[in-house]
Amino acid sequence: MPDTSKRRSKLSDSQAAVSPHEGLHNPGLLHHFATEEQQKDASNLGMWIFLATEVMFFGGLFCAYLIYRGWYFGDFAAASKSIDAALGGTNTAVLICSSLTVVLAIWAAQTSRRALLILMLVLTMLFGLAFLGIKGIEYRDKFVEHHVPGSSFNFEHEEVPGHPGQYANPRHAQIFFALYFVMTGLHALHMIVGLGIFSWLLYKAWKGAFTPRYHTPLEIGGLYWHFVDIVWIYLFPLLYLIDRHP
């Protein structure tokens, strides 16, 4: 027989097979995991790595943004000034509030407060919807002003902030708006996916699936939601506040 005294040697981050029978009590434990702890750690690490891919996904856009902002700073500033920063700021606050409700939801699950958990999930989704609604208003404004890149794009005679008499180059402003729409659009898409995830979490919470012992889906969904919040925290100053001083 193998020497079982060496079983756990050097196993800093693998929780495998400490007590193989513990899992039989929990129907949420998948067959190929030895313990709940292992399953939870795996899901958690999986989500963090997924977020790493998301960082690189947005990273390509941020890289493009960085380069063109350096090249065409004045044009970017002029284009940025045409967006309603108050709407953007409100949206930032809305997302921050939704992040708070997410952590409160998890806390409610940890402390067996089912009603609070459901309330917090509903609030999170309402904040999410509010964000998308405000975003919609912003997009509508841009559409009306012909600031959507394409054949009807128009950004003639817009002054560069701080340079009276100098007009922004419409072609360069169009690059700003292209990046603006791709970045905020992808962010909004992530919000919509987040709302989908939270509807499912809400359904599970309604069914009473989450207990102080088992609420991994809430934590995983929460990580995703917070990440989307972090992306917005960067998008807000980079897109809305390039050069706002009078």
Next chain:
Amino acid sequence: MSDHSKSSPLVTYFSVWIALLVGTFLTYEVAKIDLGVFNSAVALIIATTKALLVALFFMHLKGASEKLLKLVVISTIFFLFILMALAMADYGTRYWS
């Protein structure tokens, strides 16, 4: 997280929430002041602080028992930095003569 006491996380959560809102307001106001090149720097510093607050407290990176998650975050930021820094190595020096 179950090993935390019942009230302490709430205090943290609400303080972080307030700090994030203040940070947002601050970014918005600072942008109106002319600081020259420092406008971008200040905006990015505030944004990074806010992002750190979310990651450390809301995403529980601070409480994570093992270093692995932190390693994931740090290496991701490292590779993002590589993407931008080496691209700038070209864009920053392309027209030097």
Next chain:
Amino acid sequence: MATATTVQPVERENYLNKEHGLGSWLLTTDHKRIALLYLISITFFFFIGGLFALLIRLELLTPAGDLVGADTYNKLFTMHGQVMVFFFLIPSIPAVLGNFLVPMMIGAKDLAFPRINLLSWYIYIIAGVMMLHCIATGGVDTGWTFYTPFSTAFSNSKVIEAGLAIFVAGFSSILTGLNFIVTIHRMRAPGMTWTRLPLFIWAHYATSIIQVLGTPVVAITLVLVVAERALHLGIFDPKLGGDPLLFQHLFWFYSHPAVYIMILPSMGVVTEVIACFSRKRIFGYSFVALSSIAIAVFGFLVWAHHMFVAGISVYAALVFSILSYAVAVPSAVKVFNWTATLFKGSIHYDAPMLYAFGFLGLFTMGGLTGLFLSSLGVDMHVHDTYFVIAHFHYIMVGGALMGYLGGLHFWWPKISGKLYPEGWARLAALIVFLGFNLTFFPQFILGYLGMPRRYYEYPPEFQVLNVLSTAGATVLGVGYLLPMIYFLWSMRYGKPAPDNPWQAAGLEWQTQSPPTTFNFEEEPVVTWEAYNYDEIDAGHKQEEVKVVG
């Protein structure tokens, strides 16, 4: 080797015969069945890509354009590249051998996320169908690199369709990598420490890092290309103020490391094979392990060596050139360690080992010609010529594909439960090696003479070398058909394989062939170092645990 895990039930129920019917395959979450699904799909794409390659070589038999039209030729090399890179090489070893072996090698019942694993196959299939649809409805002619502004504003082919297909395929790759990283961290059996991991696992871990961090960048780049082409945003279009070189930066940020997605797993296979067939522990285990990680990390720092003459800053070119040499060091370290492993070994010449020898030779040549290309002075001349074509085929076909075939032979008894015909396999290895060199070695000379890549017609003085290359491609084609035939043959007529036909180390050999659905009867407990061939050959059966020096 006797362990607690080799208890064999009388009926030998295994993952292949446990359930029957199409549904049991299409809805399976068993990593081994998913590996077979991948095996079938990527083989299909390999032969599609191979067909394109054959047509390219036939067209280049004569200097004039006579077999196909210029546009058709351009589509052929484009789709050859896209199919081979995104639908064959990148999924090849990770999604087939890695999927099959990673859980077994670390003593796990499955990958951490079995359903995500199945999802990644379906995503691959959706992407594959999109690509086939794109091919069937006219194809794409931008070159596999999608360079802007040609792809966004000038090409008249199905750029959007191809771009979206590759975008989707990327997610399959990301999910595989994510699954491997989590599995390797979280699912190791008790006693399977990091220093006891087979080097195949280290290689896959390094590969997964690239898949997870690199693929999203090419995904967003393709989104921008598609958006730019559809809406004329101007991000990559100089007429609208954009920079076409930005596309190249973003594209190569992924696509250079992608080469390491192809070659690292192959290095992992070769390491296992060399250890087994020289009956030795790998020389310098920790250096081979860490060199995989070093290749993955340095691989991200060198992308602009594809752009030395593209109009980037000369100072950036210097930086990227010197970093390119940095990535050559860990590759060299691996080659030296494999060679040193042979020293005082007890070397067998079975087919997998012949492929490993082939890999060693071809990868060495491919790697060394990489030095030419990362040298700024020489790259000015050979960039975008056949020298580059020859170089990366030595790496991606001579390296990655040889490793893949070697691995397929090595683990075939485990995968299928049958033995392949050894004589035919050795013959095929020899044919592939000779055919490969005949195909691609002349292209080095062509490249230095100045024959540009992606040329449909060429000046007559290049014909002799092109004829040699086409002749080689024919031989190579036969070499690839042979294994296909005898593997299929062996599934029906092959001798049943014993559990451990090679007397190899590694947990995957300690379970039955083919394994049961959950791989092991009991969860294994590891008390020995990787590659304990001394214990296996001495018949000591792990009485004493070896201590690492």
Next chain:
Amino acid sequence: MFDNFPLWPSRASTAAGNVDALFIFLLIVSGMMTLLIFSAVIYFAARYRHRKGVLAEQIEGSTPLELTWSIIPLGIFMVIFTWGAVVYFKSRTPPRDSTEVYVVAKQWMWKLEHAEGQREINELHVPVGRDVKLIMTSQDVIHSFFVPAFRMKQDVLPGRYTVAWFHATKAGTYHLFCTQYCGTQHSGMIGNVVVMEPAQYEAWMSGGSNGPLSATGERLFAELGCVTCHRSDTQGRGPNLQGVFGKPVLLADGRTITADENYIRESILDPGAKVVNGFKPVMPTFQGLISEEQLNALVAYVKSMSQPAGGAKTSTANAASGQPDGNQVQ
């Protein structure tokens, strides 16, 4: 002139020798490495083949050995890098006083225009023994200017200039290839570089020409109305362009840049991008209003305003073309 089965490309420029020397060095180094590895593999494989009853001898590894075979290759690589960088730098830095040729690439042809005014398509005539600088741009997609015999290659991009140069050493006709895939007739975008003895070249040059490029540029400068603002006598609404080229320029935003070909090009197409300090951004854009050839002529004209009369380039141009000095502004 071409053999049927060449093994080495002809060598017809000063850079060719440098590249070949480095290439041969690399061949030797990598040949030795290959020989070392292959002979070790073959020897071990034969010497230690499996024999009954003989067990493999286990060796853990050796850190000194690992360090040795990491550091020695790294040292060799650094030599290769340095050598390569030197060759590259030499070939990226056009010498002053080069003869200039403007290259406009388009799907699928090369349009070349000598500073002296001669225009060619898919064929470039140059003399032996003179530095020739190519100022290249593309009308559509990315192309690449490759002359194997000169060991010289540079991508040609739309929207900006890239620069390459060579110094031909041997008369003859050499291939000109496009090496950046550019669409259907990519492989048809080829031509010849004809290197001629100076005397023959002079004879060729005296053939038809519309006058120097800078003179064409000067006419355009007047026709397009540039001259009304960019005056040389009194202070106009635009900066005086006399002597600007090649000099540092202080911009309105405080930066200083060198006025090179790309800067002049950008200032014509996107005047608001880099406004000279002390001037208002009032110049209209000429994007879409002038062709690449006209743009080249304007650039050549602005450059000629910084040429000292009787300077090296203009004198050769005069001698070669028999045209009056293009530098007749004042």
